Amino acid sequence: MENHLLLILPILTPLLFAALGMILYKSRTAQRTTAIIGSAAQVAVTVLLFRRIWEEGIIAAQMGNWPAPFGISLVGDTFSGIMVLTVAVTSLAIFIYSLADIDKKREHYGYYPALNLLVMAVNGTLLTGDIFNMFVWFELTLISAFVLLSIGNTRQQLEGTIKYVIINLFSSALFLLAVGLLYGIVGSLNMADVAVKLESYENTGLITTISVLFMVSFGLKAAVFPLFFWLPSSYHTPPVAISAFFAGILTKVAIYVLARYYTLIFVQDVGYTHTILLWIGGLTMVIGVLGAAAQYEFRKILSIHIVSQIGYMIMGIALFTPMALLGTVFFVVNQIFVKMNLFLISGIANRLGGSFELKELGGLYKNYLWLGVLFLISAFSLAGFPPLSGFWAKFTLVYAGLEIQAWVIVGVALGVSLLTLFSMVKIWAFAFWKALPEGHPADTRDYQKRISTRDLILLAAPVVFLALLTVVIGVFPEYLYAVSERAAEQLMGRTEYIETVLQP
Numbered sequence: 448m449e450n451h452l453l454l455i456l457p458i459l460t461p462l463l464f465a466a467l468g469m470i471l472y473k474s475r476t477a478q479r480t481t482a483i484i485g486s487a488a489q490v491a492v493t494v495l496l497f498r499r500i501w502e503e504g505i506i507a508a509q510m511g512n513w514p515a516p517f518g519i520s521l522v523g524d525t526f527s528g529i530m531v532l533t534v535a536v537t538s539l540a541i542f543i544y545s546l547a548d549i550d551k552k553r554e555h556y557g558y559y560p561a562l563n564l565l566v567m568a569v570n571g572t573l574l575t576g577d578i579f580n581m582f583v584w585f586e587l588t589l590i591s592a593f594v595l596l597s598i599g600n601t602r603q604q605l606e607g608t609i610k611y612v613i614i615n616l617f618s619s620a621l622f623l624l625a626v627g628l629l630y631g632i633v634g635s636l637n638m639a640d641v642a643v644k645l646e647s648y649e650n651t652g653l654i655t656t657i658s659v660l661f662m663v664s665f666g667l668k669a670a671v672f673p674l675f676f677w678l679p680s681s682y683h684t685p686p687v688a689i690s691a692f693f694a695g696i697l698t699k700v701a702i703y704v705l706a707r708y709y710t711l712i713f714v715q716d717v718g719y720t721h722t723i724l725l726w727i728g729g730l731t732m733v734i735g736v737l738g739a740a741a742q743y744e745f746r747k748i749l750s751i752h753i754v755s756q757i758g759y760m761i762m763g764i765a766l767f768t769p770m771a772l773l774g775t776v777f778f779v780v781n782q783i784f785v786k787m788n789l790f791l792i793s794g795i796a797n798r799l800g801g802s803f804e805l806k807e808l809g810g811l812y813k814n815y816l817w818l819g820v821l822f823l824i825s826a827f828s829l830a831g832f833p834p835l836s837g838f839w840a841k842f843t844l845v846y847a848g849l850e851i852q853a854w855v856i857v858g859v860a861l862g863v864s865l866l867t868l869f870s871m872v873k874i875w876a877f878a879f880w881k882a883l884p885e886g887h888p889a890d891t892r893d894y895q896k897r898i899s900t901r902d903l904i905l906l907a908a909p910v911v912f913l914a915l916l917t918v919v920i921g922v923f924p925e926y927l928y929a930v931s932e933r934a935a936e937q938l939m940g941r942t943e944y945i946e947t948v949l950q951p
Contacts, residue, residue, distance in 0.1 A: 658720050
């Protein structure tokens with residue numbers, strides 16, 4: 448019963464506080480207070496869940512006491528545990544940032560409840576042990592994301608929202624088609640049960656075809672090459688707090704699902720499926736980083752860099768070794784912190800400098816030294832500089848590639864890191880280092896009044912926190928390394944997961 452409660456609470460907690468936020472929609476103060484308390488409670492329950500997983504190993508709960516595979520299973524292993532904890536911690540940072548970033552109109556139309564519902568849907572996706580329920584949670588994610596993207600009704604937002612929704616509806620249709628075909632051949636959608644039944648299924652060609660359908664579906668959601676075109680058009684349009692949450696969390700959830708499916712379920716034809724994934728990973732890295740190098744808008748550069756960094760995570764899944772999966776888990780957690788922080792920094796730069804366009808910015812390092820330092824921490828981590836957390840993430844993946852002599856993908860990974868540094872240096876040179884353009888409004892007293900000291904503190908506090916996490920993980924990588932190592936062992940050794948879910 449205690450395991451039931453621990454697995455349900457990360458889903459129920461944001462749902463409860465979303466409902467409270469809707470009830471209290473007339474009071475802006477009540478909505479804000481409820482959002483912060485709910486986010487802090489979410490951190491507490493996910494800490495308890497992760498602690499239980501760490502102490503006992505994989506845990507499972509059957510909803511309604513229906514035995515697997517007939518009922519709905521919730522499953523917590525090290526990978527899902529560290530993911531829900533990371534989502535909770537970063538959500539708290541986003542809620543705090545939102546207090547100064549989200550305007551009254553968006554708050555009135557349900558920003559905080561919508562964000563809580565999005566957190567609920569993400570946690571449901573991470574903890575479910577059933578493929579069809581994963582589809583349902585993804586649809587709830589899409590609905591919540593649609594609301595958050597469209598709140599404000601600006602033309603740019605609505606254009607980005609339409610692209611996001613259309614592409615994700617197409618992805619969901621492919622997902623549902625693959626689910627139907629899979630159920631048709633094995634008669635089950637419990638992931639552990641499907642994994643067992645596919646071991647004895649003789650038509651490996653049909654299984655491979657279904658696995659490719661899943662690959663395309665979640666490749667769209669993860670924004671891999673050549674299915675990434677929707678992301679740069681969508682993620683820079685809403686307020687920064689929303690963009691940061693999407694950039695940090697949503698594509699990583701799709702990576703989580705790919706890692707789960709291609710280590711637990713679709714392992715019958717690794718030579719074929721994982722080779723495709725390896726090509727996708729390499730091309731995603733290259734195309735993403737080249738696209739980012741051509742941009743001169745702060746958020747667009749960061750948005751396209753999401754694509755590039757997704758390629759590293761796909762690389763780890765495709766190499767399919769314990770060290771490679773360790774690197775993927777480490778990389779996913781690190782990227783959530785780093786990418787989210789860079790988006791939050793772009794928002795502060797816009798508030799202080801008046802624009803997201805690099806050519807219209809300047810002098811931030813001279814006037815706001817602290818912001819320059821925080822940017823360099825996250826930028827260098829993204830590029831893989833030691834001793835920051837990004838170095839250890841990329842080092843582990845490169846080492847995994849060298850272990851199995853995958854020279855080409857290792858060369859691509861190293862080359863893309865250098866080009867990533869080029870993009871970060873470009874942001875630094877334009878926004879932070881060069882002088883303000885002549886006649887810039889930031890020179891006037893009226894412009895300085897646009898951001899209060901209180902708002903600046905609320906915007907800066909989450910950035911400082913996430914930057915400190917990046918430094919701490921870099922200086923003491925052994926802790927996240929140990930978590931990632933256990934997660935990789937559980938992913939590679941499917942037996943523990945299957946036995947825990949299907950035990951009588």
